[in-house]
Amino acid sequence: MPQAGPGVSPVEGVTYVGIDTLQEQTRLKALRRGYTFNLLVVGRSGLGKSTFVNTLFKATVARRKSGEEEPLPSTTEVKTVSSSLSEGGVRLNLTITDTPGFGDHINNENCLSSLDVEVLQRLDKIVNVVPVVAKADTLTLEERAAFKERIRADLSDHAIKVYPLQEYEDLDDAPENMKIRERLPFAVVGSTTWHEIHGKKLLGRRSNWGLVEVENKSHNDFAYMRDMLIRTHMQDLIGSTAERHYENFRRARLSTKTTSKVNIVNGQDTDHMEDLNESKI
Ligand code: GDP
Ligand code: MG
Secondary structure, three states: OOOOEOOEOOOOOOOOOOHHHHHHHHHHHHHHHOEEEEEEEOOOOOOOHHHHHHHHHHHHOOOOOOOOOOOOOOOOOOEEEEEEEEEOOEEEEEEEEEOOOOOOOOOOOOOHHHHHHHHHHHHOOOOOOOOEEOOHHHOOHHHHHHHHHHHHHHHHHOOOOOOOOHHHOOHHHHHHHHHHHHHOOEEOOOOOOEEEEOOEEEEEEEEOOEEEEOOOOOOOOHHHHHHHHHHHOHHHHHHHHHHHHHHHHHHHHHHHOOOOOOOEEOOEEHHHHHHHHHOOO
8 A cells, every 4th residue: 555645645536635744844843943932020029039030940950969059149130041951852942031120210119019010911911921929938828828819809800811811722721721720829939949858859948847849739839830831831822922912012013103113024023022122011
């Protein structure tokens, strides 16, 4: 029996077109190019953003031997760290941008939460927003639940859209996404210190009453969040950013610039890139 291929018909009288190779073509292209995933961390100063970025990198990239905790300088500029990871022949360029706390240089006494709202209302139009509560180890379980509830109410009152969005999801993804939405905002613990427990190296924060393990799902939501970002929803995050957010942003940008110059190079709105680089959001 002749093998299916260009010009060879697997079924008598039907010309083989080759649509079934699309999946393989996509896979090969992705393998060659690799994937690019960009993460921007925003929030006020002292919240734990830099620690969080380093934790995510350590939990994802560097499973190093236990070491001393390096003091983290407070972030005074937008800092981007990138790493090229490879697993099972798939390449991932992971880029995480850490930002100085927003609102640090303006007088925002008594109005920080409204600044959060203001920032999020702008961000949810151009990126997928994943809300996170930092330093979850400083809250009791009751406080954590109450805080999550308050944030969910705030997000809903101000019509801030967070990922994963119900309106765009496939029916197949709905049960999984519902579980994620019920958990939001992720209450996470960050640490860059490895501890050796029963011969296993664990990231965590030690206290008098024990070790809070970063990647232990019964201690905090870090692993749930990491799994969503990397293991289950990365492709959707990348795709929806390109297909929806970037397109929406570009359209809005073009319509406000109809009378002025718009820089588009190779299909990319270079003004937009500048905005992102300078983090003017
Ligand atoms: P940033 O200004 O938002 O970048 O905050 P940093 O990452 O510099 O953290 C500010 C302080 O909070 C540091 O002393 C960190 O060690 C501490 N910190 C960060 N994450 C956590 C956490 O999950 N739990 C606790 N208890 N402290 C944390
Ligand atoms: Mg910082």
